[in-house]
Amino acid sequence: MANIKDIAKLAGVSKSTVSRVVSNNGFVKEETRAKIMKVMENLNYRPNMFAKGMRTNRSFSIGILFPDLKNPFFTEWYSIVDTISRERGYLNYICVTDPKGESEEMRIDDLLARSIDGIIIFSYRKDDAFIEKLRKINKLTPILCCDSMFLDSGLSCICADGEKGTYNATQKLIESGNRNIAYIKGKDEFSVVDNRFEGYLKCLADSSLKINDAHIISANFTRGCGYKAAEELMEHSNPPDAIMAATDLMAMGVLDYLNKKNYHIPDDVAVFGYDNLVAAKNTSPPLSTIALPFNEIAEKSINTLIKLIEEDKTDIVVEMFDCELKMRNTTK
């Protein structure tokens, strides 16, 4: 691949002049610039990132940690993020972390060893030692968290207000006459969406409805788990008249069960999901759910990280986005 010296020779100038054109700083005569640009075009010149990085200590690489790529949320989110990073000259390392075990910290070390410019992290973990490590790293390499569980950790964080969203959804169910509202939450060790559950609890309390422990189930985020949770709920001596799930995927499992058992939705049982997956429009019946402002969150995440990288490395940015209720046919 052509280097800056080749360009200089062909354009009949010195490499410093080429460098000035490439990095767009310093004065270059318009004519010279045009000529150099043309040669670069012809040779399809790209600056060597190693050499550049050695001088500037910047890699224009970002590390992104996902705990689980199978969740459609991440891919949706990443499609947007990748577009923006490319536009701004960055490329992303994608690391899939294992929620069990130490792989998160190891992946972070791998990334750091490659002198990445910043890190975006979706995580299951939140123990103090881990947070402390992140905070330390953040002093040199900006970290952006995308889980509400990091809200008060002294780290930058862009996420959706799952508590408020769930609160509003619960309220909607209550307004429609539901009084026995069950909730399928995530397993305790994966506390990513715990704040959603908080919204449910808070709304019941505010509405003076009693919280029935038998109506709260922990499941593992899969459709199958949603199915089983619904089974457990509906076979209970006092079955609920509405089921909320912390994710659409689990809500779809609930629908699978209810449909199979010929329950009438929403009259026998109402169902509320969370995420507004594309697939949620096509369930039978179409799923009422809580929509995150996907695009805004994705755009804000990457733009914020790049801002932190390029401007104020040690700033802490925290922003929460409101969710929106999508009332479809699983609610009255």
Place this chain on the structure above:
Amino acid sequence: MANIKDIAKLAGVSKSTVSRVVSNNGFVKEETRAKIMKVMENLNYRPNMFAKGMRTNRSFSIGILFPDLKNPFFTEWYSIVDTISRERGYLNYICVTDPKGESEEMRIDDLLARSIDGIIIFSYRKDDAFIEKLRKINKLTPILCCDSMFLDSGLSCICADGEKGTYNATQKLIESGNRNIAYIKGKDEFSVVDNRFEGYLKCLADSSLKINDAHIISANFTRGCGYKAAEELMEHSNPPDAIMAATDLMAMGVLDYLNKKNYHIPDDVAVFGYDNLVAAKNTSPPLSTIALPFNEIAEKSINTLIKLIEEDKTDIVVEMFDCELKMRNTTK
């Protein structure tokens, strides 16, 4: 951060000796080695990847190009690939390419500028100029293609035998008495799965069934497109008694339509998908489909690329995996 010179000074040796210890090649007296190791430990020394890369032209990074992350196939595939690359000391850049436009070539240039060690590519494109460019790059930087469309392009390729898989599925439908088998293929400009279509054509020909042009629809890989295609097929004066789709996602759209119009599946119309998505088990009724050997393909892809990188850079490896029919309830 400490560099090799600091270590050398503190250990009272030259940086060449430190380098020999770090990269573990060349002879160093055990005593000297121990002393150097200790100093490195104390200063928490990490080699600078920029300088190292500049010298060796190796980044231990791999670039992966996906045309569309929303297809669950990719995420499934990548989860496996990422695990293996980490084990072998690599990290992956993930680029989402835009099927329309030149973004593929630009992303490849971006990757090359970062001196990635190898490229894995899933692509929509296959024009001669593009292939030629890839072939040229492949002389220096190993490229592995994961689409059957690259089979005869002189590039390394690991993929599933979509032609044979579709041939077998078509045969199965014919054996069950279906005679009017429609096929929903991809748009012509996105020829990724054309070989699947070939299998359909070949089987019809081998079975002396007439190919009805009105029963062949090009659609755009979404669920909605599958729906519309089914609508077009079923409203035709001579509707089919079976519909095959090039992907499960489109087949699911077909089911959406047929269910809505209260067709009886599979008696009125049989349906066959392709991909064996996790979701295909949960459609109503559960979708008969063609399963790719996911894990094997994923493992083989990354291991092959790393082999090409580390051993025989210019070798060409081609391997095709057989598919397996999953007969569920959308077929007789």
Place this chain on the structure above:
DNA sequence: TTGTACGCGTTATCAC
């Protein structure tokens, strides 16, 4: 407005 010269942290090639 442009060119010269040097250094960034490594590894590789010598010579000792």
Place this chain on the structure above:
DNA sequence: GTGATAACGCGTACAA
């Protein structure tokens, strides 16, 4: 076994 030294491609004072 070890050390000096030359690259690798780029950015940037400083000189012209």
